[in-house]
Amino acid sequence: MSPSMIALVVEEENKKYQRGVKHLCDNGLTKVPTKYIWPETDRPIFTKPDKLIKPKQNLKLPIIDIAELLGPNRSHVLRTIAEACENYGFFQVVNHGMVGDVSRNMIEVCKKFFELPYEERSKYMTSDMSAPVRYGTSFNQSKDNVFCWRDFLKLSAHPLPDYFPYWPSSPSDFRSLAAIYAKETKEMFDLMVKAILESLEIDGEGDKAAEELKEGSQLVVVNCYPPCPQPELTLGMPPHSDYGFVTLLLQDDVEGLQIMYRDEWVTVDPIPGSFVVNVGDHLEIFSNGRYKSVLHRVLVNSTKPRISVASLHSFPLTSVVKPSPKLTDKHNPPQYMDTDFATFLQYISSREPKWKNFLESRKIHHIR
Numbered sequence: 013m014s015p016s017m018i019a020l021v022v023e024e025e026n027k028k029y030q031r032g033v034k035h036l037c038d039n040g041l042t043k044v045p046t047k048y049i050w051p052e053t054d055r056p057i058f059t060k061p062d063k064l065i066k067p068k069q070n071l072k073l074p075i076i077d078i079a080e081l082l083g084p085n086r087s088h089v090l091r092t093i094a095e096a097c098e099n100y101g102f103f104q105v106v107n108h109g110m111v112g113d114v115s116r117n118m119i120e121v122c123k124k125f126f127e128l129p130y131e132e133r134s135k136y137m138t139s140d141m142s143a144p145v146r147y148g149t150s151f152n153q154s155k156d157n158v159f160c161w162r163d164f165l166k167l168s169a170h171p172l173p174d175y176f177p178y179w180p181s182s183p184s185d186f187r188s189l190a191a192i193y194a195k196e197t198k199e200m201f202d203l204m205v206k207a208i209l210e211s212l213e214i215d216g217e218g219d220k221a222a223e224e225l226k227e228g229s230q231l232v233v234v235n236c237y238p239p240c241p242q243p244e245l246t247l248g249m250p251p252h253s254d255y256g257f258v259t260l261l262l263q264d265d266v267e268g269l270q271i272m273y274r275d276e277w278v279t280v281d282p283i284p285g286s287f288v289v290n291v292g293d294h295l296e297i298f299s300n301g302r303y304k305s306v307l308h309r310v311l312v313n314s315t316k317p318r319i320s321v322a323s324l325h326s327f328p329l330t331s332v333v334k335p336s337p338k339l340t341d342k343h344n345p346p347q348y349m350d351t352d353f354a355t356f357l358q359y360i361s362s363r364e365p366k367w368k369n370f371l372e373s374r375k376i377h378h379i380r
């Protein structure tokens with residue numbers, strides 16, 4: 013084949029991958045295309061094909077019972093939150109008040125969305141990072157060298173009336189069910205973030221931040237990970253941290269989420285009906301590094317499709333995030349530069365975003 017023919021074939025192949033991994037799987041697949049094969053050092057560790065070496069036990073994250081947070085044990089729960097944010101960057105919440113139907117309906121209607129024909133889903137495909145709805149694949153499909161085994165639907169969600177009319181109109185109940193879910197998740201966030209800020213013991217500063225966050229941004233990210241014929245070669249999502257303040261994650265009953273804990277990847281045990289809560293980059297900045305925005309990634313498997321719904325919350329898009337003055341002084345100077353969304357968007361549009369590169373780029377390196 014001539015070089016120009018080879019270039020044409022490669023371009024055709026790449027176009028195919030741009031349509032997403034669900035489309036690829038729907039058309040029949042017995043092995044993972046090279047585009048999705050990760051370098052050996054980044055792959056999940058397997059002993060033999062399909063057999064994952066798991067850490068001895070899945071990680072049991074600290075559990076926060078929201079009902080207890082609202083009772084006489086509040087100060088004890090706040091201490092548990094502080095320890096979880098310092099040591100894990102993650103915890104799970106139970107008794108959160110969202111009735112089972114709301115989360116189950118959300119997972120079900122999202123499954124139905126990803127089962128729609130490609131032509132229907134692709135109406136929402138755009139490279140415009142500020143679009144109110146964005147369907148896509150991999151992590152950043154215009155920048156990633158190696159693709160990950162994931163398609164996504166991102167919905168801007170707060171204030172809801174501004175974005176709701178742009179959300180997918182098919183399946184017919186998608187908008188209404190997703191709207192109930194987004195609204196209830198936002199309420200859960202408002203409650204959780206008040207507690208998280210209170211656990212930092214910064215008095216009025218915490219109340220001020222909570223008020224600002226109440227009017228802040230919310231992005232609902234639906235992740236779809238189809239079964240993969242060779243899960244040992246690829247990842248559903250590469251190691252990354254979340255850019256917002258706090259993320260609330262709903263998973264179906266299929267495990268896949270791993271977090272970096274004491275320099276090892278450990279799988280999070282999904283507790284049915286619970287939410288996983290994690291510290292984002294903005295909270296790490298706001299807390300001047302006390303609370304950790306921890307790396308996480310997603311593994312896929314050969315038999316079960318997996319759906320997760322992450323709700324990313326932060327300050328309004330026009331705000332500047334900086335270390336709280338209550339957490340800095342001359343002995344403990346700010347560890348991060350003031351950061352706004354424009355800087356973040358510029359950063360992720362210009363390179364392959366992974367690891368904690370963005371947060372690292374905002375660090376101030378003090379000379380002692």
Ligand SMILES: O=C(O)CCC(=O)C(=O)O
Nearest residue numbers: 233235268269310320322
């Ligand atoms: O699917 C998961 O469990 C995690 C998803 C995630 O990390 C994200 O959406 O940022």
